[in-house]
Amino acid sequence: MELLGRSFVAGVRISRGATVFFGKAAATGERLDPGFTSSSMEDVDDAAKAAAAAATVFAKTSPKVRVELLRAIAAHLEKLAPDLVPRAMAESGLPQARLEGELARTCGQLRLFASVVEDGSWQNARIDRALPGRKPLPRPDLRSVLMPLGPVAVFGASNFPLAFSVAGGDTASALAAGNPVVVKAHPAHPGTSEIAALAIAQAVSESALPAGIFSMLFDDGIAVGQQLVQHPAIEAVAFTGSHRAGRALMDLCASRPRPIPCFTEMSSLNPVFILPGALASDPLGRAKGLHGSFTLGAGQFCTKPGLVFLPESGGAAAFREELRTLTSASAPFTMLTSGIADAYHRGLEDRGKLDLQTAAAAPATSPQSHAVLLESTLEGFQRDSVLHEELFGPTTLLVSWDSRERMLQAAEAMEGHLTATLLGDEADLLANADLISILERKVGRLLVNGFPTGVEVSHAMVHGGPYPATSDSRFTSVGSQAILRFVRPVCYQNFPQAALPDSLRDENPLGIMRLVDGELTREAL
Numbered sequence: 001m002e003l004l005g006r007s008f009v010a011g012v013r014i015s016r017g018a019t020v021f022f023g024k025a026a027a028t029g030e031r032l033d034p035g036f037t038s039s040s041m042e043d044v045d046d047a048a049k050a051a052a053a054a055a056t057v058f059a060k061t062s063p064k065v066r067v068e069l070l071r072a073i074a075a076h077l078e079k080l081a082p083d084l085v086p087r088a089m090a091e092s093g094l095p096q097a098r099l100e101g102e103l104a105r106t107c108g109q110l111r112l113f114a115s116v117v118e119d120g121s122w123q124n125a126r127i128d129r130a131l132p133g134r135k136p137l138p139r140p141d142l143r144s145v146l147m148p149l150g151p152v153a154v155f156g157a158s159n160f161p162l163a164f165s166v167a168g169g170d171t172a173s174a175l176a177a178g179n180p181v182v183v184k185a186h187p188a189h190p191g192t193s194e195i196a197a198l199a200i201a202q203a204v205s206e207s208a209l210p211a212g213i214f215s216m217l218f219d220d221g222i223a224v225g226q227q228l229v230q231h232p233a234i235e236a237v238a239f240t241g242s243h244r245a246g247r248a249l250m251d252l253c254a255s256r257p258r259p260i261p262c263f264t265e266m267s268s269l270n271p272v273f274i275l276p277g278a279l280a281s282d283p284l285g286r287a288k289g290l291h292g293s294f295t296l297g298a299g300q301f302c303t304k305p306g307l308v309f310l311p312e313s314g315g316a317a318a319f320r321e322e323l324r325t326l327t328s329a330s331a332p333f334t335m336l337t338s339g340i341a342d343a344y345h346r347g348l349e350d351r352g353k354l355d356l357q358t359a360a361a362a363p364a365t366s367p368q369s370h371a372v373l374l375e376s377t378l379e380g381f382q383r384d385s386v387l388h389e390e391l392f393g394p395t396t397l398l399v400s401w402d403s404r405e406r407m408l409q410a411a412e413a414m415e416g417h418l419t420a421t422l423l424g425d426e427a428d429l430l431a432n433a434d435l436i437s438i439l440e441r442k443v444g445r446l447l448v449n450g451f452p453t454g455v456e457v458s459h460a461m462v463h464g465g466p467y468p469a470t471s472d473s474r475f476t477s478v479g480s481q482a483i484l485r486f487v488r489p490v491c492y493q494n495f496p497q498a499a500l501p502d503s504l505r506d507e508n509p510l511g512i513m514r515l516v517d518g519e520l521t522r523e524a525l
Contacts, residue, residue: 119513127514159302170482418445429448443465
């Protein structure tokens with residue numbers, strides 16, 4: 001297909017900006033045509049206002065309409081796969097198999113949310129019928145349900161050009177809840193973004209819904225994103241990326257005359273705790289598993305294990321030596337962008353000034369990078385604050401400890417993370433109930449005898465965690481519960497039946513599960 005390099009504003013292809021930028025091949029730095037015109041401030045305003053105008057209509061659509069829209073987007077993405085996957089390969093440097101899998105995940109997310117909308121139970125409909133004879137005071141008829149917030153600004157992510165970008169989980173969950181979406185495309189993959197946006201725009205056009213429920217804006221800087229999150233029509237923001245950028249968005253949203261929720265996923269070391277049973281049974285296998293996890297995708301996963309606590313017990317020496325050998329033999333990795341590669345190298349230089357032991361593969365030049373294993377003592381880890389910061393790339397930090405009490409203190413002192421992993425046998429888990437209790441307060445997902453890279457898109461998945469992993473640990477950005485970020489409860493008191501939303505009417509025309517007088521039922525009243 002021919003790329004036009006123009007933004008999508010409520011169904012119209014627009015290029016009114018003053019600057020043009022180009023995508024780049026991640027592996028070579030070569031310029032990729034065509035040029036993409038950055039959105040103007042007028043484009044941002046038009047997109048946000050169109051979203052606001054469409055919000056009321058979209059919020060009132062039947063579940064069937066939203067279900068059909070989400071499934072149509074998935075179908076259009078699949079039709080565009082012959083153009084979408086090669087362009088994403090060029091812009092991200094990711095291999096074909098990875099991107100084909102990511103496209104399948106993206107379409108799977110859309111269909112998952114379609115099934116959630118179809119079932120309807122996510123709306124959390126609650127009905128407390130009137131008790132006019134209650135003493136000393138009667139109870140009014142009270143009914144509540146989750147309602148969409150309004151236009152959502154979504155920022156495309158660099159490390160998942162499909163599943164966390166234009167048509168990714170944030171967009172899917174916001175649309176599923178009945179919210180219009182304005183996407184700010186990531187400048188590292190503008191061609192990929194345009195193709196994905198075309199799939200959504202085609203689905204919207206075929207649905208006869210207002211075109212304003214979807215827009216996508218281009219920009220290779222931060223001006224468009226800043227204006228978008230400060231626009232009075234925007235009601236929520238979703239972002240996946242660096243802590244610096246995520247915190248800046250949080251501050252912008254909080255500083256508005258009317259603050260809005262900002263759901264950011266930002267930074268995580270995803271600590272791994274190796275317990276004695278794991279070292280006693282299979283130290284070499286554990287080392288291979290860890291190496292595969294922290295180098296997967298060039299270490300550019302938000303769930304990469306970047307911190308490993310290793311007890312000085314039987315098998316530790318064999319584990320350490322195997323991990324050093326595997327790291328030193330690693331092939332060079334192509335990073336997503338030259339900027340990410342440069343940041344990785346600067347981070348390694350900063351850590352090189354510390355008293356750390358290092359095992360590394362042969363150095364590689366930008367945009368490629370090499371794997372590095374850093375090793376520290378528990379004392380060094382507690383002393384050097386830079387070791388508590390995420391380093392995005394194929395590296396991990398091995399922290400050795402010989403005092404369980406001090407290891408627990410280090411765990412207690414950790415900031416929030418997305419995941420924590422425990423490697424060991426059942427006896428280890430029983431003996432470390434106190435460690436598990438600490439980690440339950442520090443992360444959103446706990447794993448046993450696995451590695452955190454790879455996030456299943458399902459109903460029970462939690463991809464979130466306390467700050468700085470995310471801005472709000474009560475929510476997840478992956479899985480069906482992600483829809484709950486973009487809704488709020490509304491209560492109707494003593495409303496006549498005809499004026500109630502369908503989800504709260506006595507006859508239950510949607511056939512959804514509801515909490516009626518404290519009991520779950522699908523029955524009509």
